[in-house]
Amino acid sequence: MIVIDGDATTTGAHGCRPDERTIEELLDAGAIVIDKPAGPNSHQVSAWARDILGVEKLGHGGTLDPFATGVLLLLSGRSMRLTKKVLSHEKTYVGVLRASQPFDKGALERAVAQLSGKIYNVPPEISAVKVQVRARRIETHLVDIDGRDAVVEVSCEAGTYIRTLARDIGLLLGHPIELKELRRTKSGRYTEQKTITLQQLKDAYWMWEANNDEAAIRKVLTPIETIVGDLPEIVVKDGAAGAISHGAPLLRPGIVKLDEGMSRGDTVRLTTLKGELVAVAEMLTRSELVKEMTEGEVAKPTSVFLEPGTYPRTWKNYSSN
Numbered sequence: 001m002i003v004i005d006g007d008a009t010t011t012g013a014h015g016c017r018p019d020e021r022t023i024e025e026l027l028d029a030g031a032i033v034i035d036k037p038a039g040p041n042s043h044q045v046s047a048w049a050r051d052i053l054g055v056e057k058l059g060h061g062g063t064l065d066p067f068a069t070g071v072l073l074l075l076s077g078r079s080m081r082l083t084k085k086v087l088s089h090e091k092t093y094v095g096v097l098r099a100s101q102p103f104d105k106g107a108l109e110r111a112v113a114q115l116s117g118k119i120y121n122v123p124p125e126i127s128a129v130k131v132q133v134r135a136r137r138i139e140t141h142l143v144d145i146d147g148r149d150a151v152v153e154v155s156c157e158a159g160t161y162i163r164t165l166a167r168d169i170g171l172l173l174g175h176p177i178e179l180k181e182l183r184r185t186k187s188g189r190y191t192e193q194k195t196i197t198l199q200q201l202k203d204a205y206w207m208w209e210a211n212n213d214e215a216a217i218r219k220v221l222t223p224i225e226t227i228v229g230d231l232p233e234i235v236v237k238d239g240a241a242g243a244i245s246h247g248a249p250l251l252r253p254g255i256v257k258l259d260e261g262m263s264r265g266d267t268v269r270l271t272t273l274k275g276e277l278v279a280v281a282e283m284l285t286r287s288e289l290v291k292e293m294t295e296g297e298v299a300k301p302t303s304v305f306l307e308p309g310t311y312p313r314t315w316k317n318y319s320s321n
Helices: 022-028 042-053 078-087 105-114 163-174 198-211 215-220 238-247 315-318
Strands: 028-038 058-060 069-077 093-098 118-122 134-146 149-156 177-189 233-236 255-258 267-271 277-283 297-304
Touching: 022 028, 022 069, 022 215, 022 233, 028 042, 028 078, 028 198, 028 315, 042 058, 058 078, 069 078, 093 163, 105 134, 105 163, 149 163, 149 177, 163 177, 198 215, 233 238, 238 277, 238 297, 267 297
Parallel strands: 069 177, 233 267
Antiparallel strands: 028 069, 058 069, 093 149, 093 177, 118 134, 134 149, 233 255, 267 277, 277 297
16 A cells, blocks of 8 residues: 555544444444345345344345345445445356256357357346346356256356346257256355355344344444455545545545555545545545645545544644644
Protein backbone atom coordinates (compact mmCIF):
# COMPACT_ATOMS: atom_id res chain seq x y z
CA MET A 1 0.00 0.00 0.00
CA ILE A 2 0.99 3.64 -0.45
CA VAL A 3 1.49 5.13 3.02
CA ILE A 4 0.38 8.75 3.30
CA ASP A 5 0.53 9.26 7.07
CA GLY A 6 2.48 6.59 8.92
CA ASP A 7 1.99 8.34 12.26
CA ALA A 8 -1.82 8.26 12.23
CA THR A 9 -3.44 6.54 15.21
CA THR A 10 -6.96 5.61 16.27
CA THR A 11 -8.70 6.16 19.58
CA GLY A 12 -10.32 3.41 21.63
CA ALA A 13 -13.06 5.83 22.67
CA HIS A 14 -14.92 5.46 19.39
CA GLY A 15 -15.76 2.56 17.07
CA CYS A 16 -14.50 -1.01 17.43
CA ARG A 17 -12.91 -3.81 15.46
CA PRO A 18 -15.46 -5.82 13.40
CA ASP A 19 -14.79 -8.98 15.43
CA GLU A 20 -15.58 -7.10 18.66
CA ARG A 21 -19.11 -6.08 17.66
CA THR A 22 -22.15 -7.21 19.60
CA ILE A 23 -24.47 -9.82 18.11
CA GLU A 24 -27.08 -7.12 17.59
CA GLU A 25 -24.58 -5.05 15.62
CA LEU A 26 -23.64 -8.05 13.48
CA LEU A 27 -27.31 -8.69 12.75
CA ASP A 28 -27.69 -5.04 11.74
CA ALA A 29 -24.88 -5.32 9.17
CA GLY A 30 -23.71 -8.83 8.42
CA ALA A 31 -23.99 -11.90 6.25
CA ILE A 32 -24.78 -15.61 6.66
CA VAL A 33 -23.68 -18.31 4.23
CA ILE A 34 -26.49 -20.86 4.05
CA ASP A 35 -26.37 -24.32 2.46
CA LYS A 36 -29.67 -24.07 0.62
CA PRO A 37 -31.62 -27.36 0.60
CA ALA A 38 -33.51 -28.72 -2.40
CA GLY A 39 -37.20 -27.81 -2.43
CA PRO A 40 -37.74 -24.21 -1.33
CA ASN A 41 -36.76 -21.27 -3.49
CA SER A 42 -34.18 -18.70 -2.40
CA HIS A 43 -36.86 -16.23 -1.30
CA GLN A 44 -38.44 -18.81 1.02
CA VAL A 45 -35.07 -19.69 2.58
CA SER A 46 -34.46 -15.99 3.20
CA ALA A 47 -37.88 -15.63 4.83
CA TRP A 48 -37.24 -18.59 7.14
CA ALA A 49 -33.85 -17.20 8.16
CA ARG A 50 -35.42 -13.79 8.77
CA ASP A 51 -37.99 -15.37 11.09
CA ILE A 52 -35.33 -17.39 12.92
CA LEU A 53 -33.19 -14.31 13.59
CA GLY A 54 -36.09 -11.96 14.27
CA VAL A 55 -34.77 -9.25 11.97
CA GLU A 56 -36.77 -6.94 9.73
CA LYS A 57 -34.41 -6.81 6.75
CA LEU A 58 -32.77 -9.91 5.32
CA GLY A 59 -32.40 -10.88 1.67
CA HIS A 60 -30.37 -13.19 -0.52
CA GLY A 61 -27.61 -12.49 -3.01
CA GLY A 62 -28.06 -14.79 -5.98
CA THR A 63 -31.14 -16.88 -6.83
CA LEU A 64 -30.99 -20.67 -6.85
CA ASP A 65 -33.77 -22.73 -8.47
CA PRO A 66 -35.89 -24.75 -6.00
CA PHE A 67 -34.23 -28.05 -7.00
CA ALA A 68 -30.71 -26.62 -6.62
CA THR A 69 -28.63 -26.71 -3.44
CA GLY A 70 -25.51 -25.04 -2.08
CA VAL A 71 -24.05 -21.63 -1.34
CA LEU A 72 -26.68 -18.95 -0.74
CA LEU A 73 -25.42 -15.71 0.79
CA LEU A 74 -27.95 -13.97 3.02
CA LEU A 75 -27.53 -10.26 3.71
CA SER A 76 -28.84 -8.77 6.94
CA GLY A 77 -29.78 -5.16 7.68
CA ARG A 78 -27.51 -2.55 6.09
CA SER A 79 -25.64 -5.30 4.23
CA MET A 80 -28.59 -5.47 1.83
CA ARG A 81 -27.24 -2.31 0.20
CA LEU A 82 -24.51 -4.56 -1.21
CA THR A 83 -26.95 -6.93 -2.93
CA LYS A 84 -26.03 -5.66 -6.39
CA LYS A 85 -22.35 -6.32 -5.73
CA VAL A 86 -23.05 -9.84 -4.42
CA LEU A 87 -25.24 -10.62 -7.44
CA SER A 88 -22.26 -9.85 -9.69
CA HIS A 89 -20.06 -12.48 -8.00
CA GLU A 90 -18.64 -15.22 -10.19
CA LYS A 91 -20.16 -18.60 -9.34
CA THR A 92 -19.06 -22.24 -9.45
CA TYR A 93 -21.50 -25.14 -9.84
CA VAL A 94 -21.40 -28.92 -9.97
CA GLY A 95 -24.18 -30.44 -12.06
CA VAL A 96 -25.38 -33.96 -12.84
CA LEU A 97 -26.48 -34.44 -16.44
CA ARG A 98 -28.89 -37.24 -17.41
CA ALA A 99 -28.94 -38.31 -21.07
CA SER A 100 -31.51 -40.31 -23.02
CA GLN A 101 -28.76 -42.79 -23.94
CA PRO A 102 -25.30 -43.70 -22.58
CA PHE A 103 -22.72 -40.94 -23.00
CA ASP A 104 -19.89 -41.27 -25.47
CA LYS A 105 -16.94 -39.92 -23.46
CA GLY A 106 -15.06 -38.48 -26.42
CA ALA A 107 -18.12 -36.76 -27.84
CA LEU A 108 -19.04 -35.34 -24.43
CA GLU A 109 -15.51 -34.05 -23.86
CA ARG A 110 -15.60 -32.27 -27.22
CA ALA A 111 -19.02 -30.76 -26.47
CA VAL A 112 -17.87 -29.52 -23.06
CA ALA A 113 -14.75 -28.00 -24.62
CA GLN A 114 -16.92 -26.15 -27.16
CA LEU A 115 -18.94 -24.66 -24.31
CA SER A 116 -15.97 -23.08 -22.56
CA GLY A 117 -14.91 -19.48 -23.10
CA LYS A 118 -17.20 -16.60 -24.01
CA ILE A 119 -20.45 -18.07 -25.27
CA TYR A 120 -24.04 -16.98 -25.82
CA ASN A 121 -26.37 -17.91 -22.98
CA VAL A 122 -30.16 -17.56 -23.32
CA PRO A 123 -32.54 -17.89 -20.33
CA PRO A 124 -34.53 -21.17 -20.36
CA GLU A 125 -38.24 -21.04 -21.08
CA ILE A 126 -39.10 -21.56 -17.40
CA SER A 127 -37.11 -18.48 -16.37
CA ALA A 128 -39.06 -15.43 -15.23
CA VAL A 129 -36.56 -13.01 -16.73
CA LYS A 130 -36.95 -11.36 -20.11
CA VAL A 131 -35.53 -13.59 -22.84
CA GLN A 132 -32.46 -12.02 -24.39
CA VAL A 133 -29.22 -13.29 -25.85
CA ARG A 134 -26.27 -12.60 -23.57
CA ALA A 135 -22.59 -13.39 -23.80
CA ARG A 136 -21.10 -14.99 -20.68
CA ARG A 137 -17.64 -16.29 -19.90
CA ILE A 138 -17.93 -19.93 -18.84
CA GLU A 139 -15.38 -22.61 -18.02
CA THR A 140 -16.84 -26.14 -18.13
CA HIS A 141 -14.98 -29.28 -17.05
CA LEU A 142 -16.04 -32.91 -17.25
CA VAL A 143 -15.63 -34.58 -13.86
CA ASP A 144 -17.03 -38.09 -14.34
CA ILE A 145 -19.23 -40.31 -16.53
CA ASP A 146 -21.33 -43.30 -15.51
CA GLY A 147 -23.57 -44.61 -18.30
CA ARG A 148 -26.35 -42.08 -18.88
CA ASP A 149 -25.10 -39.80 -16.10
CA ALA A 150 -22.25 -37.31 -16.20
CA VAL A 151 -20.89 -34.79 -13.69
CA VAL A 152 -19.62 -31.40 -14.85
CA GLU A 153 -18.14 -28.44 -12.99
CA VAL A 154 -18.95 -24.98 -14.28
CA SER A 155 -17.25 -21.71 -13.30
CA CYS A 156 -19.08 -18.74 -14.78
CA GLU A 157 -19.95 -15.08 -14.70
CA ALA A 158 -23.03 -13.94 -12.85
CA GLY A 159 -26.28 -14.43 -14.75
CA THR A 160 -25.33 -17.71 -16.44
CA TYR A 161 -28.11 -20.27 -16.84
CA ILE A 162 -26.87 -23.80 -16.21
CA ARG A 163 -30.09 -25.31 -17.60
CA THR A 164 -29.25 -23.62 -20.89
CA LEU A 165 -25.75 -25.10 -20.76
CA ALA A 166 -27.19 -28.60 -20.32
CA ARG A 167 -29.58 -28.03 -23.24
CA ASP A 168 -26.71 -26.85 -25.45
CA ILE A 169 -24.63 -29.93 -24.62
CA GLY A 170 -27.60 -32.02 -25.74
CA LEU A 171 -27.84 -30.09 -29.00
CA LEU A 172 -24.15 -30.72 -29.71
CA LEU A 173 -24.51 -34.43 -28.92
CA GLY A 174 -27.73 -34.86 -30.88
CA HIS A 175 -29.86 -36.20 -28.02
CA PRO A 176 -31.72 -34.59 -25.09
CA ILE A 177 -29.85 -33.79 -21.87
CA GLU A 178 -31.58 -33.14 -18.54
CA LEU A 179 -30.00 -31.24 -15.66
CA LYS A 180 -30.77 -33.77 -12.95
CA GLU A 181 -28.99 -32.13 -9.99
CA LEU A 182 -27.27 -28.79 -9.43
CA ARG A 183 -25.16 -27.55 -6.53
CA ARG A 184 -23.52 -24.15 -6.17
CA THR A 185 -20.14 -24.72 -4.55
CA LYS A 186 -18.85 -21.15 -4.62
CA SER A 187 -20.18 -17.60 -4.86
CA GLY A 188 -17.47 -14.97 -5.01
CA ARG A 189 -15.24 -15.54 -1.98
CA TYR A 190 -17.77 -17.79 -0.22
CA THR A 191 -17.39 -21.58 -0.54
CA GLU A 192 -19.53 -24.52 0.48
CA GLN A 193 -17.04 -25.36 3.25
CA LYS A 194 -18.23 -22.21 5.06
CA THR A 195 -21.96 -22.89 4.78
CA ILE A 196 -24.38 -23.81 7.54
CA THR A 197 -27.85 -25.34 7.40
CA LEU A 198 -31.02 -23.56 8.50
CA GLN A 199 -31.21 -25.94 11.46
CA GLN A 200 -27.68 -24.99 12.53
CA LEU A 201 -28.66 -21.33 12.23
CA LYS A 202 -31.68 -21.91 14.45
CA ASP A 203 -29.62 -23.83 17.00
CA ALA A 204 -26.94 -21.12 17.13
CA TYR A 205 -29.55 -18.40 17.61
CA TRP A 206 -31.32 -20.39 20.35
CA MET A 207 -28.06 -20.92 22.26
CA TRP A 208 -27.48 -17.17 22.24
CA GLU A 209 -31.04 -16.10 23.02
CA ALA A 210 -31.90 -18.77 25.60
CA ASN A 211 -28.51 -19.48 27.19
CA ASN A 212 -26.57 -16.27 26.48
CA ASP A 213 -23.94 -18.40 24.71
CA GLU A 214 -22.49 -16.40 21.81
CA ALA A 215 -19.92 -18.94 20.60
CA ALA A 216 -22.03 -20.55 17.87
CA ILE A 217 -23.81 -17.44 16.58
CA ARG A 218 -20.49 -15.59 16.25
CA LYS A 219 -19.26 -18.35 13.94
CA VAL A 220 -22.45 -18.01 11.89
CA LEU A 221 -22.61 -14.22 11.47
CA THR A 222 -20.04 -12.69 9.13
CA PRO A 223 -19.24 -8.95 9.44
CA ILE A 224 -20.17 -6.76 6.49
CA GLU A 225 -16.47 -6.16 5.81
CA THR A 226 -16.06 -9.66 4.35
CA ILE A 227 -18.49 -8.83 1.54
CA VAL A 228 -16.31 -6.02 0.20
CA GLY A 229 -12.96 -7.60 1.03
CA ASP A 230 -12.13 -7.98 -2.66
CA LEU A 231 -12.37 -4.24 -3.36
CA PRO A 232 -9.29 -1.98 -3.35
CA GLU A 233 -8.89 -0.25 0.02
CA ILE A 234 -8.29 3.24 1.36
CA VAL A 235 -7.69 3.47 5.11
CA VAL A 236 -8.90 6.77 6.59
CA LYS A 237 -8.36 8.66 9.84
CA ASP A 238 -10.97 8.70 12.59
CA GLY A 239 -11.95 12.30 11.84
CA ALA A 240 -12.38 11.54 8.14
CA ALA A 241 -14.55 8.53 9.01
CA GLY A 242 -16.80 10.77 11.10
CA ALA A 243 -17.13 13.28 8.28
CA ILE A 244 -17.80 10.64 5.61
CA SER A 245 -20.50 9.03 7.78
CA HIS A 246 -22.37 12.34 7.50
CA GLY A 247 -22.03 12.45 3.71
CA ALA A 248 -18.73 14.26 3.16
CA PRO A 249 -16.33 13.17 0.39
CA LEU A 250 -12.92 11.77 1.25
CA LEU A 251 -10.32 14.55 1.14
CA ARG A 252 -6.59 14.01 0.77
CA PRO A 253 -5.68 15.01 4.39
CA GLY A 254 -7.97 12.26 5.76
CA ILE A 255 -6.03 9.36 4.21
CA VAL A 256 -3.69 7.05 6.13
CA LYS A 257 -2.80 4.67 3.28
CA LEU A 258 -4.26 3.25 0.09
CA ASP A 259 -3.80 0.37 -2.34
CA GLU A 260 -1.67 0.88 -5.41
CA GLY A 261 -3.06 0.65 -8.93
CA MET A 262 -6.45 2.31 -8.40
CA SER A 263 -7.75 4.45 -11.27
CA ARG A 264 -10.38 7.15 -11.62
CA GLY A 265 -13.85 5.58 -11.62
CA ASP A 266 -12.84 2.43 -9.70
CA THR A 267 -15.09 1.21 -6.92
CA VAL A 268 -13.16 1.15 -3.63
CA ARG A 269 -13.80 0.54 0.07
CA LEU A 270 -13.06 3.13 2.71
CA THR A 271 -12.10 1.63 6.07
CA THR A 272 -10.99 2.89 9.48
CA LEU A 273 -7.73 2.03 11.20
CA LYS A 274 -9.75 -0.56 13.15
CA GLY A 275 -10.88 -2.21 9.91
CA GLU A 276 -14.48 -0.94 9.96
CA LEU A 277 -16.21 -0.36 6.64
CA VAL A 278 -16.98 3.35 6.36
CA ALA A 279 -18.28 3.46 2.79
CA VAL A 280 -18.05 2.12 -0.72
CA ALA A 281 -16.83 4.94 -2.93
CA GLU A 282 -15.87 5.97 -6.44
CA MET A 283 -12.24 6.87 -6.98
CA LEU A 284 -11.79 10.42 -8.34
CA THR A 285 -8.11 10.16 -9.19
CA ARG A 286 -5.27 7.63 -9.49
CA SER A 287 -3.51 6.08 -6.50
CA GLU A 288 -0.13 7.27 -7.69
CA LEU A 289 -1.27 10.92 -7.79
CA VAL A 290 -2.60 10.98 -4.22
CA LYS A 291 0.84 11.21 -2.62
CA GLU A 292 1.54 14.36 -4.63
CA MET A 293 -1.71 16.02 -3.53
CA THR A 294 -2.00 18.25 -0.47
CA GLU A 295 -5.74 18.87 -0.66
CA GLY A 296 -8.81 18.05 -2.76
CA GLU A 297 -11.24 15.18 -3.12
CA VAL A 298 -9.87 11.67 -3.59
CA ALA A 299 -13.04 9.55 -3.49
CA LYS A 300 -16.79 10.14 -3.45
CA PRO A 301 -18.92 7.75 -1.34
CA THR A 302 -21.69 5.98 -3.24
CA SER A 303 -23.00 4.07 -0.22
CA VAL A 304 -22.19 4.88 3.43
CA PHE A 305 -22.26 2.12 6.05
CA LEU A 306 -20.69 3.65 9.17
CA GLU A 307 -23.40 4.89 11.51
CA PRO A 308 -23.27 8.69 11.98
CA GLY A 309 -21.92 9.52 15.43
CA THR A 310 -19.61 6.51 15.59
CA TYR A 311 -16.69 8.95 15.26
CA PRO A 312 -16.83 12.70 16.04
CA ARG A 313 -17.54 15.09 13.20
CA THR A 314 -14.38 17.11 12.71
CA TRP A 315 -14.66 18.51 9.20
CA LYS A 316 -14.30 22.09 10.49
CA ASN A 317 -10.61 21.38 10.98
CA TYR A 318 -10.60 18.55 8.49
CA SER A 319 -7.44 19.66 6.72
CA SER A 320 -5.47 19.11 9.92
CA ASN A 321 -6.92 15.68 10.76
